[in-house]
Amino acid sequence: xxxxxxxxxxxxxxxxxxxxxxxxxxxxxxxxxxxxxxxxxxxxxxxxxxxxxxxxxxxxxxxxxxxxxxxxxxxxxxxxxxxxxxxxxxxxxxxxxxxxxxxxxxxxxxxxxxxxxxxxxxxxxxxxxxxxxxxxxxxxxxxxxxxxxxxxxxxxxxxxxxxxxxxxxxxxxxxxxxxxxxxxxxxxxxxxxxxxxxxxxxxxxxxxxxxxxxxxxxxxxxxxxxxxxxxxxxxxxxxxxxxxxxxxxxxxxxxxxxxxxxxxxxxxxxxxxxxxxxxxxxxxxxxxxxxxxxxxxxxxxxxxxxxxxxxxxxxxxxxxxxxxxxxxxxxx
Numbered sequence: 001x002x003x004x005x006x007x008x009x010x011x012x013x014x015x016x017x018x019x020x021x022x023x024x025x026x027x028x029x030x031x032x033x034x035x036x037x038x039x040x041x042x043x044x045x046x047x048x049x050x051x052x053x054x055x056x057x058x059x060x061x062x063x064x065x066x067x068x069x070x071x072x073x074x075x076x077x078x079x080x081x082x083x084x085x086x087x088x089x090x091x092x093x094x095x096x097x098x099x100x101x102x103x104x105x106x107x108x109x110x111x112x113x114x115x116x117x118x119x120x121x122x123x124x125x126x127x128x129x130x131x132x133x134x135x136x137x138x139x140x141x142x143x144x145x146x147x148x149x150x151x152x153x154x155x156x157x158x159x160x161x162x163x164x165x166x167x168x169x170x171x172x173x174x175x176x177x178x179x180x181x182x183x184x185x186x187x188x189x190x191x192x193x194x195x196x197x198x199x200x201x202x203x204x205x206x207x208x209x210x211x212x213x214x215x216x217x218x219x220x221x222x223x224x225x226x227x228x229x230x231x232x233x234x235x236x237x238x239x240x241x242x243x244x245x246x247x248x249x250x251x252x253x254x255x256x257x258x259x260x261x262x263x264x265x266x267x268x269x270x271x272x273x274x275x276x277x278x279x280x281x282x283x284x285x286x287x288x289x290x291x292x293x294x295x296x297x298x299x300x301x302x303x304x305x306x307x308x309x310x311x312x313x314x315x316x317x318x319x320x321x322x323x324x325x326x327x328x329x330x331x332x
Contacts, residue, residue: 015249017097024256025082031260032075038267039068045274056132060270063125067263070118074259077111103166109159115259116155119188122233122262123148126195133202140198147191154184173247185241192237196230225272233265 046061085096092099102108127144134140158180166174172181203223236258243251 017101017249017252018095020249020252021082021085021097021100024253025078027253028075028078028256028260031257031264032071035068035071035260035264035267038264038271039064042267042271042274045271049274057274059128060125063121064263064267064270067118067121067266070114070121071260071263074111074114074118077107077114078256081107081111101171102168103163103170103172104168109163112159112163113156115255116151116159116184118259118262120148120152120155122266123151123188123191123195125266126192126199130195130198130202133199144191144195144198147187147194151184151187151191154180154187158184172244181244182241185237185244189234189237189241192230192234196226196234199226225269229265229269233261236261 042061042064046057081100082096085099089099090096094101100108123144127141127148130144131138131141158177162177162180166176170177200223203220203226236254239254240251240258243254
């Protein structure tokens with residue numbers, strides 16, 4: 001969502017727009033490089049370790065692939081804009097900044113549409129994880145799903161309707177855009193806080209009750225993974241909102257990094273949880289293998305399967321603790 005030079009409060013010394021767009025493109029490429037490496041690590045883990053994979057792993061993998069494709073196209077459009085602006089239109093009225101900042105051009109509208117789509121995909125994945133962790137209780141995701149609908153409507157209305165109606169000299173700080181863009185950034189940040197909070201609370205409950213029932217498998221590592229990754233993405237969203245609210249050019253720099261960072265944080269969460277699940281499976285396999293070679297003297301011992309029935313006292317007791325432990329792997 002870029003444009004020509006906006007007005008700014010006296011407290012800020014604006015960074016030149018021509019330099020801003022160059023720095024924004026460089027930082028986006030840097031973040032995309034990190035995403036590129038992490039994404040292909042995720043592909044290797046998903047393809048190479050089939051054991052323990054389920055439907056939910058496949059859903060997360062498909063979303064990760066879509067995010068990677070979107071981020072790749074977004075970066076390609078950014079490079080296209082920079083080449084056109086700094087080479088083909090360097091001597092045109094307004095210079096490179098005037099070309100890159102024009103809202104009504106197809107490439108500008110498409111690039112920001114991809115940004116909106118990436119944000120929506122991240123929200124969809126977070127809501128899906130919440131739904132799984134809360135044992136598919138639809139009531140839990142009513143508020144996040146409602147906010148998602150507002151995000152979809154607002155985001156695409158800005159990029160595919162309002163942009164195309166703007167005057168060539170209009171900026172993203174135009175009164176017709178100001179309230180919609182502020183609403184979009186605000187909801188994106190709120191959505192992140194709500195979904196992360198719901199997942200974190202559920203995992204904390206599972207950890208607490210698991211300890212009370214003396215069940216193994218701590219959920220705290222999963223909780224730390226979610227909070228750390230979500231906090232990084234939330235920081236970027238808050239910076240977008242803050243810099244836009246004060247009409248500061250740095251907003252363009254932060255905004256261009258959101259698309260690869262959204263995919264990066266999503267892939268990091270998925271990889272770290274999958275690796276933890278694979279480690280559990282490997283440990284269980286090692287234990288089973290060691291049982292198979294136990295002997296009494298020179299006589300091998302035959303493993304005996306012992307079934308144990310655990311009474312469910314109430315829905316929030318041992319049943320909750322066990323199901324939550326399985327849910328954290330499903331949500332990966």
